[in-house]
Amino acid sequence: MVGFGGWDMPVEYSGIIAEHLAVRTAVGLFDVSHMGEIEIRGPRALDLVQRVTCNNAAKLALGQAHYSGLMTEAGTFVDDLLVHKISDTHYLLCVNASNQDKDFAHIVTYNIFGKDAEVENAGPRYTQLAIQGPKGPGILQRFTSVALDPIRYYRFTFGKVDGVDCLIARTGYTGEDGFEIYFAPEHSEKMWNDLLEAGTPQGMVPCGLGARNTLRLEAGMCLYGHEIDDTTTVWEANLGWICKMEKGDFLGRDVLARQKEAGIRRVLVGFEMVDRLIARDGCPVFVDGAQVGHVTSGSPAPFLKKNIGMAYVPVGLNAVGTGIHVGIRNHQAAARIIETPFYKRLK
Amino acid sequence: MYPTNYRYTKDHEWIKVEGATGTIGITDYAQHELGDVVFVELPKPGTKLETGQSFGTVESVKAVSEIYAPASGEVLEINAALANAPEQINTDPHNAAWMLKIKLANPKEVDALMNAAAYEAYIAEKQKEATA
Numbered sequence: 001m002v003g004f005g006g007w008d009m010p011v012e013y014s015g016i017i018a019e020h021l022a023v024r025t026a027v028g029l030f031d032v033s034h035m036g037e038i039e040i041r042g043p044r045a046l047d048l049v050q051r052v053t054c055n056n057a058a059k060l061a062l063g064q065a066h067y068s069g070l071m072t073e074a075g076t077f078v079d080d081l082l083v084h085k086i087s088d089t090h091y092l093l094c095v096n097a098s099n100q101d102k103d104f105a106h107i108v109t110y111n112i113f114g115k116d117a118e119v120e121n122a123g124p125r126y127t128q129l130a131i132q133g134p135k136g137p138g139i140l141q142r143f144t145s146v147a148l149d150p151i152r153y154y155r156f157t158f159g160k161v162d163g164v165d166c167l168i169a170r171t172g173y174t175g176e177d178g179f180e181i182y183f184a185p186e187h188s189e190k191m192w193n194d195l196l197e198a199g200t201p202q203g204m205v206p207c208g209l210g211a212r213n214t215l216r217l218e219a220g221m222c223l224y225g226h227e228i229d230d231t232t233t234v235w236e237a238n239l240g241w242i243c244k245m246e247k248g249d250f251l252g253r254d255v256l257a258r259q260k261e262a263g264i265r266r267v268l269v270g271f272e273m274v275d276r277l278i279a280r281d282g283c284p285v286f287v288d289g290a291q292v293g294h295v296t297s298g299s300p301a302p303f304l305k306k307n308i309g310m311a312y313v314p315v316g317l318n319a320v321g322t323g324i325h326v327g328i329r330n331h332q333a334a335a336r337i338i339e340t341p342f343y344k345r346l347k
Numbered sequence: 348m349y350p351t352n353y354r355y356t357k358d359h360e361w362i363k364v365e366g367a368t369g370t371i372g373i374t375d376y377a378q379h380e381l382g383d384v385v386f387v388e389l390p391k392p393g394t395k396l397e398t399g400q401s402f403g404t405v406e407s408v409k410a411v412s413e414i415y416a417p418a419s420g421e422v423l424e425i426n427a428a429l430a431n432a433p434e435q436i437n438t439d440p441h442n443a444a445w446m447l448k449i450k451l452a453n454p455k456e457v458d459a460l461m462n463a464a465a466y467e468a469y470i471a472e473k474q475k476e477a478t479a
Contacts, residue, residue, distance in 0.1 A: 016408040017383040210382070210409050276430075278386055278406055300385045300408055329388075329404070 002209070005097030007034040010208035019211035020218075020302040023174050024345075026203030027133035029195055030212060032173075036100030037122040037182070038093040038107065044116035049083060049091050052110050052251055054234055056244035060085035065154050065171060068242055069234060070095070070103055075252030075259065077228045077237075079103050082171060084156055092167070094128075094180075096224050110251060127188040131195065132178035132207075132215075139199045140179055144168070148179070162187075162194050173212065175219025176345055217308065218301045220270060220341030226281065226296045227268055227310055233259055236312065238268045238340075266293065266312045270340035271324060273307035275333040284327040285311045292317060295326060301342060308342050309335075348375065348467070350441055354417065354457050355466035361441065362417040364457050369418055372445045373405060373436065376470045381407040384436040389425045389447055396420055396449060398456060403446070405436065418456045420449035 001008050009031075012019060022028050040048055049057045055068035064085055070078040070093075079099040084092040095103045104121040111117055131140050141148050146159035146168060156169035167182040183191065196204060213223070222228050227237060234243040234256060245253065245260075273279060279298030284291045298309030313324070320339055325332040353361045359377035363370040378384065386406040396402050396416040403414045425447045429435060435444040451457070461469060 011409065012382060015383050017385075214408060276386070277388075278411075280411065302408070 004209060005034055005100075007097060009034060010206075011210045012208040013206045016208075016210035016214060017302045019205055019207040020214050022203055022205045023133045023176055023207060023211065023215055024303045025133070027131060027135040027139060027178070027199055028174075028205055028207035028211065029192070029199060030130040030132065030207050031127075031192065032130050032180070032212075033127045033185070033188070034097035035123075035128050036095040036097055036103065037126045037128075038095060038100075038104055039120045039122045040091045040093070040107070040117055041120070042089055042113070042115065042117045044113035045089050045091050048107070048111055048113055048117040048119070049093075050247060050250060051112070052107055053081075053083060054243040054250060054252070054256075055083065056247040057083055057085065057091065058247060059244075062087065063155055063157055065156055065169060066242070069228075069239065070106065071251040072230050073251050073255070074230070075233045075255035076230045077224065077232060077234075078106050078230060080222060080224055080228055084167070084169065092122075099224060125184065126182045127185045127191070128180060128182050129191060129195070130172055130174075130178065130180045131199075132172045132174040132176045133204075134177060135199070135202050135204070136176070136178035139195065139202060139204065140168075140181075142198060143194065153177075162191055164191060173219075173221060174215040175221070175341065175343055176215075213297075214299055214302055217297050217299055217310070218303060218341075218343040220310075220343075222268075223297060232268075232312075233264070235259055235264045236266055236268065264315055267315050267318050268296070268310055269313055269318050269337045270308065270310050270342055271326075271335045271337050272342070273309075273326070273333060273335045274323075275331070275335070276307075277326075277328045277331060277333040278307045279309040279326040279328060279333070279335065283309075285313065286325040286327065286332065287313065287317050287322070291327075292324075298326075304343055310340070313337070349463040351463045353441070354460035354462060355469075356415065356417045356460055357469070358415045359470075360415060360417045362457055362460065363445075364451065364454060367451050367454055368423065369420060369449050369451045369454075369457065370445050371417060371447050371449065373414060373440055374466070374470075375440050376473075377405075377412075378437045378440045381405065381410070381412060381437075383408050384433045387429045387433050387436065387446065389429075390422050392422050392424060394422045396422065405433075414446070416449075417460060418449070418454075419452040421452070422447055422449055424448045
């Protein structure tokens, strides 16, 4: 068990590699209750969400979620998050555990709508479990009369799972099909045990933080504090696809507009190791002998059976195929920039 | 569990002495603490090791751990099988996953290390501390 964002959490249950492979080939169960939930309610709820995030929440349908950034005035990230539209006047934001209080304070600070947009730090009211992997939906279906098949990716609904009222979302941080369910904490143990009991014969294993990290890295997903933070802009992080400049003003929009005009100087890339060594977070990255950046996340990729990582490199040196070197102990280990995501599941 | 003819260090290396040759690896306790081993880096034959000096690394998915020489000597041979199957360190840390053989500079050095009983007591204490 380790401390993580103020929570006591397992790094692994049976082994990181076994857990990772289970999610890619069968199903894994994650206790992700450490994640934060912030709810915004009121006639101006949408306006507040629009003000503090970069994606266009006005385009969300009822029961739809999207990935977005909680923005600083500098066009950088306070956090990354999922925005769920529950109703025209009710949004649920799922945020990182370590940023929950910071995010809440930030949203409150920039809430110019007073009582028309009420902000609640709702983390303590929710347990969150993630069921991820090709067998996940089938196992979850046994516990609910809500038809899960029609729920498309990044859509959610409300219903009873194992007799418990849940928000049921087809979202996840693994790159696999699956669901995340949110419900009241008093049902946690029963839900966890019932799901695990039903899933174990089909290869379900409980998964910890170790596999959570290797899975998201393989899927090319960012981790706050690594690929993104309050010094990285949306363009630099290759997250332009969640930044909807046309939606109107939002925190940092003017800085982002200027940066888009002027051009960015560095950009996030994915790489694979060529030499048989493992790049780790923080290792320096060299091109033509000069240090150009550092590894933001580096690890073995258990499913792809190679060692991968992400790093910021100068624009101009970011082309796929570019050879780089990673400083690992006293080695200059050869690596190569490749396309991300490293792994993409077959539909 | 812990071979009685081996000696053990506080950093969880083991050494088996046969004449002037020492075979070195890491213990079952160490592999369990590490988790899935994915990579081992060992010195070349001919390298001189000093007691207590780091001579290589063993890497799990999440972490890099240094390995320390239980005794001084010259590296004779490294276990080539570990390059392609580092996970043997998890499955057979005391036998098949030996890491290197050295020509001992001073075989008597090893007498100062813990025997199996002392090592078992040592890790039992560590496990108690961990769950305290």
